[in-house]
Amino acid sequence: MGIYEIVSQFGIQEILWQESIDKHDVVCDEYDGVVFYRVTKKIGVLEKGAIITEEGVVLDFPRIARILHLENGLHKIYSHPFYVEEKVDGYNLRIVRIQGRVLAFSRGAYVCPFSTDRVTDFIDVKSVFDENPGLIICGEFAGPDNPYNIEHPPYVKEDVRFFAFDLMRVNKHGSIPIEERYRLFDLYRMPTVRRFGRFSISDMPVLKNIVKELDEAGCEGIVIKPTHPAEKLVKYVTLGSCLRDLRVTAPLMAESMSEFFTHRIIRAAMFINENIHSLNSGICSQLGEALLQPVFESVKKVAKGEVIEEKFLLRFKEEKNIQRMIDHLYRCKVKFEVLSKNKVNDYWHVKFVRKCYASYEILQKHLDGSAHVD
Amino acid sequence: MGIYEIVSQFGIQEILWQESIDKHDVVCDEYDGVVFYRVTKKIGVLEKGAIITEEGVVLDFPRIARILHLENGLHKIYSHPFYVEEKVDGYNLRIVRIQGRVLAFSRGAYVCPFSTDRVTDFIDVKSVFDENPGLIICGEFAGPDNPYNIEHPPYVKEDVRFFAFDLMRVNKHGSIPIEERYRLFDLYRMPTVRRFGRFSISDMPVLKNIVKELDEAGCEGIVIKPTHPAEKLVKYVTLGSCLRDLRVTAPLMAESMSEFFTHRIIRAAMFINENIHSLNSGICSQLGEALLQPVFESVKKVAKGEVIEEKFLLRFKEEKNIQRMIDHLYRCKVKFEVLSKNKVNDYWHVKFVRKCYASYEILQKHLDGSAHVD
Structure with missing residues (x-):
């Protein structure tokens, strides 16, 4: 089926499609020979994040x-x-099989080469997709060794794990009903987020x-x-989650959206009001430390001429996916360096360091005595 | 001299002037019979905050x-x-005499009726303006009992005081040179901000x-x-000033610009790096308390159905200025109530309460369980 026919099933006329391509609201992309379109801005009923392939549409999560x-x-x-x-702190992916290839798509409809490389560690993709063509497995990759998130569940001590939490079908709006979803998770022994039950x-x-x-x-x-x-x-979310969010993002406070911080302070106050009822000085200290200590450390680092960095290690199964991941990070405008690459047992261990130049430059300007009007 | 002639001295053509009036970039205003124009958006060389009168232009501060x-x-x-x-924490005013009347203009080029009422408590306006026609006295009204600022210098224990810190002249760009400025301050015994000297x-x-x-x-x-x-x-500014700014604004975090908070945290970290060199847990606790305690108090208040309030007392010399101040607050879209009005010795003591409905509504929505996508 041609792409026009695919999108026309969603009520999108050829003229709108062409316009959307011209305006880059939909962008043609390719991963390892698989061609698809990323929706970067809502077109008709297709929201940002939807993926259009010749085999059908993977709707946004x-x-x-x-x-x-x-x-x-x-x-x-x-x-x-x-x-x-359980809400697991990781990054969201949609796992689909297109043209016989299992790919892990990010929320922004990019293929994540790292997650794509690793997904078969967690899911028996052959049986799942052979027996359920057009299935979309939605889940979170979470763990200390991932390319996007510093925070991770406490029980993932190293590397990443996959936690499925939803199932969708190609070309279909909405999720598969929850009981059916749980049945499929169990049938294929897919790792899922913790399920506390029905209440x-x-x-x-x-x-x-x-x-x-x-x-x-x-x-x-x-x-x-x-x-x-x-x-x-x-x-x-929990109070601890708010505090950890503040702590891991505060080193880059100068380049971050300020709302990130105030929203979490308000969430923390709401949580305390509902669940703890009174404010103790311990919580205030934790919050103060979570905000001030990392900013102070960043200032000290920049004063020594050091760029603020975030290190991460990724484990790959296939060597060729390392370069694909590097290319992907470049496309996502992440400034980074590869520190090392070693084969350890069955995995390639690759150490990256993300360079946070924006924060460096802002703090460096403050430190060198530049004046600004605010 | 007509208004066109006045502004034409600043290179503003009649057509630009007319356009600016049509677009409300300049707005005609009146206070107690004195007519003037407030510049609300830059016109030619006249910045926002400039005041145009038939006697000349009071440039923005x-x-x-x-x-x-x-x-x-x-x-x-x-x-x-x-x-x-010393940088005094108050609100900025330009004191000028127009049509024989001494008026105190805010940064936004409004006449502040309260400051106008009180300015003669601090300055011998007759000798100053008789002997220096066209003088503009720039200074800060500061103290616990003022309509705009919760913070104030520690040595102003009640009411307000005026602290001059600059002198300009009508129709003239720039300040009067500093030695001449100090000479005039001393000659007329004007109260000024603390002057530490020449370095x-x-x-x-x-x-x-x-x-x-x-x-x-x-x-x-x-x-x-x-x-x-x-x-x-x-x-x-000092570290303490950053912490106090956080504390007095945090009750209204939900309705405030988030940058207000992050900028002050960064300033605090910069101050500590330069002046204290190491971060101690006391400072972290203070910062945490300054941010979290007020938000938590606001949440508790709203949970009890109480609107977040800020009370302030103003002392007026002339009773008619009370109504003018009320009208001014309405125009500035401040939601408030007058709690009481009493003559105490020579002054009218008027108690106001500002009602912070925006924060109330945002927190109330969170508290009633509304869901939002962020």
């Missing part, structure tokens, strides 16, 4: 709405039972306890998923 | 550039001696000590003013 008050949020949203899963509003004390235990364990939070198709899914 | 590293900043900027003054780059240890003492005393910082006309003036 929708953003999940956030609630800042668990009890009131669940009361507002659900009158039917819902499922609760209803009256289970609030149990839910609060789950959140409390996740917070104590250093986990990010929960995602609540409806059983009724008219109800929406929402996420809710 | 220029923004002062900030340095985040005192030593390097001064080295970069000054090769000639400079004067150092040069080699006096760095003394300057650092001034900053240290100001920080310990709870003062905001310093303004450094050139003696050479080609050199610019800059400001530099």
